[in-house]
Amino acid sequence: MAETCPRGGISRARVSKDEGGPDYAGGGSRRLRSPAMTDGAYLYILRCADGSYYAGTARSGLERRVAEHNAGAFGGYTAQRRPVTLVFSQWFDRITDAIAAERQVKGWSRAKKEALIRGDFESLPQLSKRRQPHASKDTDDD
Numbered sequence: 001m002a003e004t005c006p007r008g009g010i011s012r013a014r015v016s017k018d019e020g021g022p023d024y025a026g027g028g029s030r031r032l033r034s035p036a037m038t039d040g041a042y043l044y045i046l047r048c049a050d051g052s053y054y055a056g057t058a059r060s061g062l063e064r065r066v067a068e069h070n071a072g073a074f075g076g077y078t079a080q081r082r083p084v085t086l087v088f089s090q091w092f093d094r095i096t097d098a099i100a101a102e103r104q105v106k107g108w109s110r111a112k113k114e115a116l117i118r119g120d121f122e123s124l125p126q127l128s129k130r131r132q133p134h135a136s137k138d139t140d141d142d
């Protein structure tokens with residue numbers, strides 16, 4: 001059973017390979033997927049050639065998606081930062097959860113992403129704290 005990280009849906013369970021790729025029914029053109037891939041998706045983090053990180057989601061399997069990034073198939077951020085390397089992935093049973101986790105991770109600092117990649121879940125709450133206090137909205141000009 002996976003433990004959930006503080007303040008989010010990212011769990012301590014890490015998935016390092018594609019589980020349950022597509023199967024094809026005998027001679028027909030209908031594509032069948034294993035039950036694990038039907039509604040869910042992977043959250044993944046790539047390390048780009050320039051050292052930056054890219055977070056995304058994949059429904060069709062990790063190996064395929066990383067290969068698409070390395071081929072520059074869709075342009076975008078990773079197309080100019082190839083080759084890329086998969087450094088983290090996690091399966092979510094619902095694609096909506098994977099997308100929510102992707103948006104959450106994209107807002108994280110580099111240090112926090114690296115803690116997640118290392119599996120250092122205890123550091124995540126501390127890395128969430130502001131380094132400098134917010135300027136007060138209530139200024140007293142009297």
